[in-house]
Structure formats: structure tokens, C-alpha cells
Amino acid sequence: xxxxxxxxxxxxxxxxxxxxxxxxxxxxxxxxxxxxxxxxxxxxxxxxxxxxxxxxxxxxxxxxxxxxxxxxxxxxxxxxxxxxxxxxxxxxxxxxxxxxxxxxxxxxxxxxxxxxxxxxxxxxxxxxxxxxxxxxxxxxxxxxxxxxxxxxxxxxxxxxxxxxxxxxxxxxxxxxxxxxxxxxxxxxxxxxxxxxxxxxxxxxxxxxxxxxxxxxxxxxxxxxxxxxxxxxxxxxxxxxxxxxxxx
Amino acid sequence: xxxxxxxxxxxxxxxxxxxxxxxxxxxxxxxxxxxxxxxxxxxxxxxxxxxxxxxxxxxxxxxxxxxxxxxxxxxxxxxxxxxxxxxxxxxxxxxxxxxxxxxxxxxxxxxxxxxxxxxxxxxxxxxxxxxxxxxxxxxxxxxxxxxxxxxxxxxxxxxxxxxxxxxxxxxxxxxxxxxxxxxxxxxxxxxxx
Numbered sequence: 092x093x094x095x096x097x098x099x100x101x102x103x104x105x106x107x108x109x110x111x112x113x114x115x116x117x118x119x120x121x122x123x124x125x126x127x128x129x130x131x132x133x134x135x136x137x138x139x140x141x142x143x144x145x146x147x148x149x150x151x152x153x154x155x156x157x158x159x160x161x162x163x164x165x166x167x168x169x170x171x172x173x174x175x176x177x178x179x180x181x182x183x184x185x186x187x188x189x190x191x192x193x194x195x196x197x198x199x200x201x202x203x204x205x206x207x208x209x210x211x212x213x214x215x216x217x218x219x220x221x222x223x224x225x226x227x228x229x230x231x232x233x234x235x236x237x238x239x240x241x242x243x244x245x246x247x248x249x250x251x252x253x254x255x256x257x258x259x260x261x262x263x264x265x266x267x268x269x270x271x272x273x274x275x276x277x278x279x280x281x282x283x284x285x286x287x288x289x290x291x292x293x294x295x296x297x298x299x300x301x302x303x304x305x306x307x308x309x310x311x312x313x314x315x316x317x318x319x320x321x322x323x324x325x326x327x328x329x330x331x332x333x334x335x336x337x338x
Numbered sequence: 339x340x341x342x343x344x345x346x347x348x349x350x351x352x353x354x355x356x357x358x359x360x361x362x363x364x365x366x367x368x369x370x371x372x373x374x375x376x377x378x379x380x381x382x383x384x385x386x387x388x389x390x391x392x393x394x395x396x397x398x399x400x401x402x403x404x405x406x407x408x409x410x411x412x413x414x415x416x417x418x419x420x421x422x423x424x425x426x427x428x429x430x431x432x433x434x435x436x437x438x439x440x441x442x443x444x445x446x447x448x449x450x451x452x453x454x455x456x457x458x459x460x461x462x463x464x465x466x467x468x469x470x471x472x473x474x475x476x477x478x479x480x481x482x483x484x485x486x487x488x489x490x491x492x493x494x495x496x497x498x499x500x501x502x503x504x505x506x507x508x509x510x511x512x513x514x515x516x517x518x519x520x521x522x523x524x525x526x527x528x529x530x531x
Contacts, residue, residue, distance in 0.1 A: 095514070102514035106488060108495050133530045137521050140528045141474075141489040144467060146376050149389055153371060154364075157393050161400055 101131050105138055249287050260284075262291040285311065286321065293328065302328045348412035356403045363403075366412075367396055373491065374420050380474055380486055381424035382431070391427060395420045413493065414500045421483070421501060466527055473523045481516030488513055 100117040103109040109117065120127040150156075249260045289304035305321050305328070343351065343365045354362035374395055379388040398419050406415075474482060474490075487498045488509070495509045502509070521530060 098518050099510060099514040102517055103510060106495065106513070108510070133521055133525075134517060136528060136530045137517060137524065138489055140466075140470060140524070141485070142492070144470060144490065146372055147379060147385070149371055149375050149392070153389060153393070154367065157367065157396055160393055160397055 097127065097130065098134075101127070101134055104131070105134055249284075249291070262288045283308065283312075289321075289324070293324070298328045349408050352399075352403065352406050352412055353408070356406055363400060366399065366416075370416055371396075374416070377417070377486060377491055378420055378424045380471060380490065381482075382427050383471070383475055387427060391420070391423045394423055410500050411497055414497050417487065417491065417493070417497075418501045425479075469527050470524060473520060473527075476523070477516060477519060480512050481519060484509055484513045485516045485520065489517075 097120075100109070100113060100120075104114060104117050117127070121131050122128075249262050250257070285304045285308035289301045289308060292298070292301035292304060295301075302325060305325055309321055343354070343362055346354070346362075346365075348366065348369070351362040351366050355366070371392060375388055375392045378391050378395075379385065382388055382391070395416065399416060474485060477485065483502055484498055487493045487501060488495070493501070495506045495513075498509045499506045504512075524530065
């Protein structure tokens with residue numbers, strides 16, 4: 092035990108990691124006790140031998156190889172990040188949703204409406220990417236954080252996309268019956284249902300209906316963050332209303 | 339900017355690198371490549387793999403630049419990565435081992451020295467280096483870790499404690515015991531007495 096403590100002190104002295112009083116103590120012992128002096132000498136030699144071990148050299152291509160590896164890793168990462176990127180995933184989801192809707196619509200029209208010449212709601216079918224949104228005024232993709240995209244199409248459908256989930260609501264109908272799980276999924280947008288309808292009617296040119304919807308929205312969501320935007324919309328509707336009456 | 343990089347601390351270099359200065363990373367590689375390579379080599383005794391692992395250390399540093407924060411010395415951070423990778427390599431090798439003669443064994447090693455090395459040869463520098471490296475490798479991991487970091491890499495107890503996630507007192511004890519063991523094994527080879 093005593094020896095172990097002695098080695099610990101000697102080791103600490105070697106590394107210059109002793110407190111002042113410990114250092115003083117062990118230095119005194121080295122000077123007065125031959126055993127301490129001998130062990131200290133041995134440890135110093137050992138340490139010198141270890142420090143003096145020659146360093147091996149790396150191959151001359153080390154840095155070039157490293158650069159290549161980093162470039163490879165980066166391209167893999169960027170490929171992966173591009174794939175998992177929100178926008179790309181949207182597009183992938185779009186592709187899947189669009190393809191499945193085209194397929195379902197095609198099958199549906201063939202089975203149930205073989206002689207019906209009325210095309211199914213065109214929104215999802217004509218949809219190619221988020222930038223082809225039919226109604227641009229509402230800027231739905233930017234407004235709803237939790238939603239991939241919301242698009243009002245020319246047929247009056249509100250098309251909501253969230254991952255692989257899709258919901259289509261006819262905006263010119265009141266009180267749409269939407270499955271509860273879908274309601275939960277798209278709650279944020281459905282809370283703004285009247286706003287969507289307002290945008291839709293505005294797009295259709297029925298400013299009176301549009302104004303009614305937007306006013307209803309403000310009444311239902313007095314503290315909503317989009318109210319400022321809607322008030323601007325209302326002002327523009329008022330002008331448009333006056334213009335249409337003037338005509 | 340480039341001319342100042344050599345004078346900057348490791349931590350400042352990492353921050354520069356984080357903010358997009360690629361040259362700062364090159365300087366870090368320049369500073370640490372040989373040290374890390376030798377450090378890893380002493381763990382795994384395989385030149386080619388040591389070089390690959392050294393590259394892996396730098397790749398990890400490169401990837402982690404966005405997350406880097408100055409919490410401790412950069413050397414602590416990079417040696418920690420190197421230690422983990424070297425440790426994984428040793429562990430994987432031990433799992434793969436089927437030939438018992440491949441394993442490090444004090445007795446076999448000492449017998450080999452007795453059989454194949456005359457005293458004259460033992461004092462030849464290269465032979466001594468091989469033996470010292472081999473004896474360091476033969477130490478159990480807890481002693482080897484502290485000896486490599488303190489004696490070979492010259493890190494402080496505080497840094498070693500952080501890298502190994504142990505207390506400074508434990509570093510001190512392990513280092514002292516490890517040195518005694520190493521000293522006993524190398525007494526004749528290094529002519530310590």
C-alpha cells in the first residue's frame with residue numbers, strides 16, 4: 092500500500108500534476124531515501140523511452156484519400172438529405188397521391204359512371220407540383236405549417252395533402268361532413284374553412300359570398316393571426332364589390 | 339485568413355470551420371493526423387487499419403462541425419472519437435479471432451523474446467520499439483488508455499479524465515499502476531535499473 096502511494100506520488104511528480112505540498116514532500120523523499128530516488132529514476136527513464144518512441148508516418152496519399160472520402164460522404168449525405176427533404180418528400184407524396192387518385196378516379200368512373208361524361212374533380216388529377224396550385228391568393232402551403240399543401244381548384248374543391256393523407260372538400264357546400272379522423276388530421280385547415288371558402292368565392296368572382304365567408308371567419312377566430320390578412324382581403328373585396336355594382 | 343490559421347487554437351479552428359472556412363479543417367488534419375495515427379496504431383497494431391481509422395476520425399469531425407461547441411479542449415473531443423473507434427476495432431477483432439495464437443499473450447510473447455532475440459538484438463532500436471509497443475498493447479485496457487494518452491500523447495490528467503469519462507484521481511491511480519506494470523515488463527529491455 093505504501094509502495095502504491097509512493098508510485099502515485101512519483102508518477103504525479105513526473106507529470107507535474109501534484110499540489111505544491113505533495114510536490115515538496117516527494118522531492119524531500121527522493122533526496123533523502125535511496126529507494127524513492129531509484130524508483131523516480133526508473134520512471135523517468137520509462138517515460139523518456141515512451142516519449143522517445145519514433146512516430147510512424149502516414150502514407151503520402153493520406154490527405155488525398157481523406158478528401159475523396161469526405162467528398163463521397165458529402166454526396167451521400169446530400170443525396171439522403173435531398174431525399175428526406177421536406178419539399179422532395181412532398182413531391183414524392185404528390186406523385187403517389189396523384190397516381191393513386193388518377194387510378195381510383197379512372198376505376199371509379201369506369202365502374203359507377205360508365206356513361207357519365209362529367210369529369211371527376213380535376214384538382215388532384217391536373218396537379219403536377221405544389222406550384223401549380225390553382226388558387227394562389229390563399230397561399231395555403233405557406234400558411235399551414237402542419238400541412239404539406241392546400242389547393243383550391245377550379246371545380247371548387249379544397250384539396251388537402253398531409254403526407255400520404257388526402258382530403259377533398261367541396262367548398263361551395265355548407266357544413267361538410269368529414270370523418271373525425273380526417274378532421275383531426277386537417278383540423279388546422281378546417282378551422283380556416285370559411286377562409287378557404289372566402290378565397291374560393293373571391294376566385295369565382297362572387298365577392299358578396301366571399302365577404303360573408305371571411306367575416307364569418309373573423310367572427311369565429313377573432314384572435315387569429317391571419318385576421319390582419321383577411322381584413323386586407325375584405326377591403327379589397329369591398330373595392331371589388333363597388334366596382335361590380337358600378338358596372 | 340489562411341496565414342493566421344497556423345497560429346490559432348484548435349477550438350478557434352473548429353469554429354472557423356463551422357462557419358465555412360474549409361482551410362481550418364485542413365489545418366486540424368495537419369496538426370492531428372500523425373498523432374492520431376500513431377495513437378491508434380498503438381491500440382490495434384495494424385498500419386493499414388490505423389490509417390483508415392484515422393481517416394474515419396477526421397470524417398466524423400468534419401460531419402460534426404455544425405454541432406461543435408466549445409465545452410472542452412478540442413483534443414479531448416478528437417481523442418475521444420479516436421479512442422472509441424480504436425476500441426470498437428479491437429472489440430471486433432477479438433470477436434473474429436479464432437486462432438488462439440493470434441491473441442496477445444504475455445507468456446507467448448515473452449517466450450518469443452527469449453527464443454528469438456539475443457541481448458544484442460534487444461538493444462537494437464527497432465527491436466526495442468517493437469517490444470515497447472507490444473508491451474503497451476499487452477497492458478489491460480484501463481492502464482493502456484491512460485498511458486497512451488498521458489505518456490505518449492502528453493495530455494493532462496484533466497483531459498484524460500474527460501476523454502475516458504473517469505475522475506482525475508482514477509487517472510492518477512491507473513497511470514501509476516500501469517507504469518509500474520510496464521516498468522516491470524520493460525526493465526531489462528530498456529535497461530531501467
